[in-house]
Amino acid sequence: MTGRLDGRTAIVTGGGRGIGAAVARELTGRGARVTVFARTAAELEEVVRSGGAALAVAGDVAAEADVVRLRAAHERVLGPCDVLVHAAGILERGRVEALDPIAWRRVLDVNLTGAFLVARAVLPGMRSRGRGRILAIASISGHVGTPEGSAYNASKWGLIGFAKSLAEELRGSGVQVMTVSPGGVDTRMLAQTPFPPAMGVDEVARVVGWCAAEAPDAMNGSDVEVFG
Template identity: 40%
Template sequence: MSDLSGKCALVTGGGSGMGAVIARALADAGATVVIAGRRMEALAEVAAGSRHIVAMNADITDETSVRALFSRIADEVGDLDIVVANAGSAESAPFHRTGVDLWRRMLDVNLTSVFLTFQHALAGMRKRGEGRLIAVASTAGLKGYPYVSAYSAAKHGVIGLMRSLALELADTGITVNAVCPGFTLTPMLERSIENIMQKTGRSRQEVTEELTRSNPQRRFVLPEEVAESVLYLCGPHSASVTGQALSISGGEI
């Protein structure tokens, strides 16, 4: 595990699931971690479990809210060394039933949120000439899946954004990468399983077998496995790793 003592980190969408696990891993490694999101009660519950985690309310899809968040972080916590753009959501629908509202929601929460988070993080990192920008993307950003065209398009956008920004910042000491988990045991996956069960009438076992079929290891990814990959990308031995979309998918990608 990387020693992140003295480092400050931000994890968006840190109130549950993958974000909460990543935040706890960063805190356990010694970092002071700000978790941000819209559900303050959930954020406070995660923060209560560690004296190194601070909860702050913000709508990561709204520029004014993101600007206020970074101003508050600067005043109350200090300069950010690590930013993990994790906030995201998945909604499914056949393409012909994917309305503009669903499309825009998926782009806002999965792509625009990364754009805003990274853009506001860069000012401080550029001044110091170092930093780690990490997006939590998905295997859906590296391949297509049926019935999630809007989500997949947004995650492909995250990968493109990350790769372009990594090249812009290659000579600055700031690295930009993405972790791309396959189906991971989180509350978001649980909601997807319940949704499929309701729409198809299939059992939990049948749905689980279908979702794990794409993973050669025939299992779901654990959020702790994703968090360990994030820790690696935050550490000193990853200074030459930038512009990478790290697949955590049991060999699916």
């Protein structure tokens, strides 16, 4: 195990800024050719322009057609996907009785169903090649309850449960699934909350890079706590 990802390719959802952009830079630094995916094309193009990724694809991770287009573009330009990192996420805060059901559904769609859609898109290729890593950014909010955090926390508890179930389906296949659960990270999302940052994006990215390139297969299904 060298820690390098030379000859490998990766897709990073939410790769336009924050944790996802840092993960794209980390994986690129380890030698992978990376596609970044999010809705804001200008942010994705800046990540590519600055050398943090090889390809930008704009789209919505909650839209199945966009995810299918992402996989096709990635395979056409960079080849089969070896590493998937689902970092796309949104936060909607509010007490349960005040939270708009549309906001509740959107958080679940992006943070949880998005993970299902991207994993589903890359899994057949990973299974047939007998190797791959599927990683998702969960959260300390997937371990605790937070006032005004019901939708977000439910999405992250769900994401960890989804990953653990998928890990069981993939046992013995050569494809490994893990989640990484950061505490407060200094990003635009955290600025929407009253919580202070406990760490910067590069610290989280280093953990994700290790999970992608170095974590033993025996960690399949594990959630890695990076609470700070």
